[in-house]
Amino acid sequence: MAKVYPEKWYSNTSVLEYKGASYRLQLRNRNLAEYAVMRDGQDILTYRLFLAKRKTKVRISDSEIEFDYFFDALLWYLFAQIAVENMGDSFIVGL
Secondary structure (H helix, E strand, O other), X not given: OEEEEEOOOOOOEEEEEEOOEEEEXXXXXXXXXXXXEEEOOEEEEEEEXXXXXXXXXXXXXXXXXXXXXXXXXXXXXXXXXXXXXXXXXXXXXXX
């Protein structure tokens, strides 16, 4: 079970409690948008929307510190709406 709540009332950072550990879930305005799960000040997983050669692209970066598909599911749930809105017809999911 996981619990997410805002760090402050008007904050871009939330606290994520998962499996007895505390993480930070942060929304950043790097280029277009970026969601990150952090622990001890280091990014564990980031989903980033950015511009490259006039095209909107997605970059997913993870660290080898911790790996859990839960973080991917959470960030994708939050991030997909932003990606679809900004990419329109050029948004393609490939495996």
